[in-house]
Amino acid sequence: xxxxxxxxxxxxxxxxxxxxxxxxxxxxxxxxxxxxxxxxxxxxxxxxxxxxxxxxxxxxxxxxxxxxxxxxxxxxxxxxxxxxxxxxxxxxxxxxxxxxxxxxxxxxxxxx
Numbered sequence: 114x115x116x117x118x119x120x121x122x123x124x125x126x127x128x129x130x131x132x133x134x135x136x137x138x139x140x141x142x143x144x145x146x147x148x149x150x151x152x153x154x155x156x157x158x159x160x161x162x163x164x165x166x167x168x169x170x171x172x173x174x175x176x177x178x179x180x181x182x183x184x185x186x187x188x189x190x191x192x193x194x195x196x197x198x199x200x201x202x203x204x205x206x207x208x209x210x211x212x213x214x215x216x217x218x219x220x221x222x223x224x225x
């Protein structure tokens with residue numbers, strides 16, 4: 114979604130987008146957990162094919178890569194959520210100011 118499209122979203126839509134991103138992060142974390150479980154199971158199989166040290170080094174590298182990918186995604190999702198929240202707050206403040214000005218204008222106009 115482009116920045117221009119994000120700016121057109123209302124607060125509810127932005128919050129929905131945040132929920133979707135959070136759910137996506139949760140799904141990815143579940144996938145990572147499942148992958149790690151499968152890799153642990155494969156460790157037993159690999160140890161019969163080669164030395165335990167070789168398998169351990171291989172799995173450590175795979176786990177490190179998987180964790181790095183998950184960390185990168187989660188960080189990006191958090192930054193996007195923060196950005197959406199900042200934009201939503203800015204829009205909300207603008208709407209409040211506009212409403213206050215309109216209310217003041219209507220109040221002043223009705224006194225005359």
